[in-house]
Amino acid sequence: MYLNSKKGFSLIEILISLVIIASVIFILNVAYKEYINNRSQMFKYEKLYNTVLSIKDWLASKSLDDMYHFKGVLNGLKYTVTVKKIAENRNYIITFSGNGNIGNFKVFLYKITLQIGGKSFIFYETQYKKINS
Numbered sequence: 001m002y003l004n005s006k007k008g009f010s011l012i013e014i015l016i017s018l019v020i021i022a023s024v025i026f027i028l029n030v031a032y033k034e035y036i037n038n039r040s041q042m043f044k045y046e047k048l049y050n051t052v053l054s055i056k057d058w059l060a061s062k063s064l065d066d067m068y069h070f071k072g073v074l075n076g077l078k079y080t081v082t083v084k085k086i087a088e089n090r091n092y093i094i095t096f097s098g099n100g101n102i103g104n105f106k107v108f109l110y111k112i113t114l115q116i117g118g119k120s121f122i123f124y125e126t127q128y129k130k131i132n133s
Contacts (some may be wrong), residue, residue, distance in 0.1 A: 006124035007049050008087040027118050030077050032045065044117075045066060047075055047076075047077070048077065048116065048117045049121070050075065051075045051077050051079070051116060051117075052114060052121055054074060054075075055074065055079060055081065055114060055116075056112075056114075056123060059081070059083070059112060059125060060125060063127070064083050064085075064112075064125065064127060065083070065085075066109070067082075067083070067084060067085075068081070068082070068083035069081070069082050075125070077116050077117050078116070079114060079115065080114070080115045080116075081112065081113070081114050081115075082112070082113045083110050083111070083113075083125075084110065084111045084112055084113075085108055085109070085111075086109050086110065086111045086124075087107075087109040088106060088107070088108050088109075089106070089107045090104065090105070090106055090107075090131070091104075091105045091106070091107050091128075102132070105128050105129065105130055105131060106128070106129045106131055107126065107127075107128055108127045108128075108129070109124060109125075109126055110124065110125045110126075110127065111124055112124065112125055112128070
Protein backbone atom coordinates (compact mmCIF):
# COMPACT_ATOMS: atom_id res chain seq x y z
CA MET A 1 0.00 0.00 0.00
CA TYR A 2 1.32 3.28 -1.09
CA LEU A 3 0.11 6.49 0.67
CA ASN A 4 0.45 9.83 -1.03
CA SER A 5 0.79 12.12 2.00
CA LYS A 6 1.69 15.78 1.94
CA LYS A 7 4.20 17.09 4.41
CA GLY A 8 3.91 20.90 4.24
CA PHE A 9 2.10 23.68 2.44
CA SER A 10 2.08 24.40 -1.21
CA LEU A 11 3.33 27.69 -2.60
CA ILE A 12 -0.23 28.82 -3.43
CA GLU A 13 -1.42 28.26 0.15
CA ILE A 14 1.49 30.28 1.54
CA LEU A 15 0.87 33.14 -0.90
CA ILE A 16 -2.84 33.26 -0.05
CA SER A 17 -2.10 33.36 3.69
CA LEU A 18 0.45 36.18 3.12
CA VAL A 19 -2.13 38.20 1.18
CA ILE A 20 -4.68 37.74 3.98
CA ILE A 21 -2.15 38.76 6.64
CA ALA A 22 -1.05 41.81 4.61
CA SER A 23 -4.70 42.87 4.14
CA VAL A 24 -5.38 42.61 7.87
CA ILE A 25 -2.24 44.64 8.68
CA PHE A 26 -3.22 47.30 6.13
CA ILE A 27 -6.76 47.60 7.53
CA LEU A 28 -5.49 47.81 11.11
CA ASN A 29 -2.97 50.49 10.12
CA VAL A 30 -5.66 52.63 8.48
CA ALA A 31 -7.99 52.19 11.46
CA TYR A 32 -5.23 53.17 13.91
CA LYS A 33 -4.40 56.33 11.92
CA GLU A 34 -8.10 57.31 11.92
CA TYR A 35 -8.23 56.72 15.67
CA ILE A 36 -5.20 58.97 16.26
CA ASN A 37 -6.66 61.74 14.04
CA ASN A 38 -10.06 61.57 15.77
CA ARG A 39 -8.44 61.56 19.19
CA SER A 40 -6.36 64.67 18.49
CA GLN A 41 -9.42 66.44 17.05
CA MET A 42 -11.44 65.47 20.13
CA PHE A 43 -8.81 67.02 22.42
CA LYS A 44 -8.81 70.17 20.26
CA TYR A 45 -12.60 70.54 20.55
CA GLU A 46 -12.54 69.73 24.25
CA LYS A 47 -9.98 72.50 24.80
CA LEU A 48 -12.07 74.89 22.70
CA TYR A 49 -15.28 73.98 24.56
CA ASN A 50 -13.67 74.46 27.99
CA THR A 51 -12.21 77.80 26.93
CA VAL A 52 -15.57 79.07 25.63
CA LEU A 53 -17.31 78.04 28.87
CA SER A 54 -14.60 79.73 30.96
CA ILE A 55 -14.93 83.00 29.04
CA LYS A 56 -18.73 82.82 29.23
CA ASP A 57 -18.63 82.29 33.01
CA TRP A 58 -16.12 85.11 33.41
CA LEU A 59 -18.34 87.48 31.41
CA ALA A 60 -21.37 86.54 33.51
CA SER A 61 -19.53 87.79 36.60
CA LYS A 62 -18.65 91.16 35.01
CA SER A 63 -20.76 94.27 34.63
CA LEU A 64 -21.21 94.51 30.87
CA ASP A 65 -21.29 97.77 28.95
CA ASP A 66 -22.62 98.47 25.49
CA MET A 67 -20.07 97.81 22.73
CA TYR A 68 -17.57 96.24 25.11
CA HIS A 69 -14.73 94.83 23.01
CA PHE A 70 -11.56 93.05 24.08
CA LYS A 71 -9.02 90.44 23.00
CA GLY A 72 -6.99 87.93 24.93
CA VAL A 73 -5.40 84.51 25.12
CA LEU A 74 -6.70 81.64 27.24
CA ASN A 75 -5.49 78.02 27.15
CA GLY A 76 -3.25 78.96 24.24
CA LEU A 77 -6.21 80.12 22.12
CA LYS A 78 -6.59 83.72 20.96
CA TYR A 79 -10.09 85.11 21.35
CA THR A 80 -12.05 88.28 20.65
CA VAL A 81 -15.20 89.24 22.54
CA THR A 82 -17.72 91.85 21.44
CA VAL A 83 -20.65 92.78 23.68
CA LYS A 84 -23.64 94.72 22.35
CA LYS A 85 -26.66 95.81 24.38
CA ILE A 86 -29.78 94.85 22.43
CA ALA A 87 -32.55 95.61 24.95
CA GLU A 88 -33.16 97.60 28.12
CA ASN A 89 -36.36 97.60 30.17
CA ARG A 90 -37.48 98.89 33.55
CA ASN A 91 -38.97 96.49 36.04
CA TYR A 92 -40.54 96.91 39.46
CA ILE A 93 -40.49 93.95 41.81
CA ILE A 94 -42.66 93.78 44.91
CA THR A 95 -42.53 90.88 47.33
CA PHE A 96 -44.88 90.59 50.27
CA SER A 97 -43.18 87.60 51.86
CA GLY A 98 -40.00 89.51 52.71
CA ASN A 99 -37.90 87.34 50.44
CA GLY A 100 -36.41 88.84 47.30
CA ASN A 101 -35.82 92.33 46.03
CA ILE A 102 -38.14 95.30 46.33
CA GLY A 103 -37.74 98.32 44.10
CA ASN A 104 -36.98 99.60 40.63
CA PHE A 105 -34.66 97.66 38.41
CA LYS A 106 -33.34 97.90 34.88
CA VAL A 107 -33.04 94.69 32.94
CA PHE A 108 -30.40 94.59 30.20
CA LEU A 109 -30.06 92.00 27.45
CA TYR A 110 -26.64 91.72 25.85
CA LYS A 111 -25.58 89.87 22.72
CA ILE A 112 -22.09 88.46 23.13
CA THR A 113 -20.06 87.40 20.10
CA LEU A 114 -16.99 85.28 20.84
CA GLN A 115 -14.51 84.46 18.10
CA ILE A 116 -12.01 81.81 19.05
CA GLY A 117 -10.10 79.09 17.25
CA GLY A 118 -11.48 80.09 13.85
CA LYS A 119 -15.06 79.66 15.08
CA SER A 120 -17.68 82.17 16.13
CA PHE A 121 -20.05 81.69 19.07
CA ILE A 122 -23.03 83.89 19.88
CA PHE A 123 -24.84 83.82 23.20
CA TYR A 124 -26.99 86.17 25.27
CA GLU A 125 -26.56 87.44 28.81
CA THR A 126 -29.15 89.17 31.04
CA GLN A 127 -28.10 91.54 33.80
CA TYR A 128 -30.11 93.44 36.41
CA LYS A 129 -29.19 96.78 37.94
CA LYS A 130 -31.04 98.47 40.78
CA ILE A 131 -32.19 102.03 40.09
CA ASN A 132 -32.09 104.45 43.01
CA SER A 133 -35.16 106.61 42.67
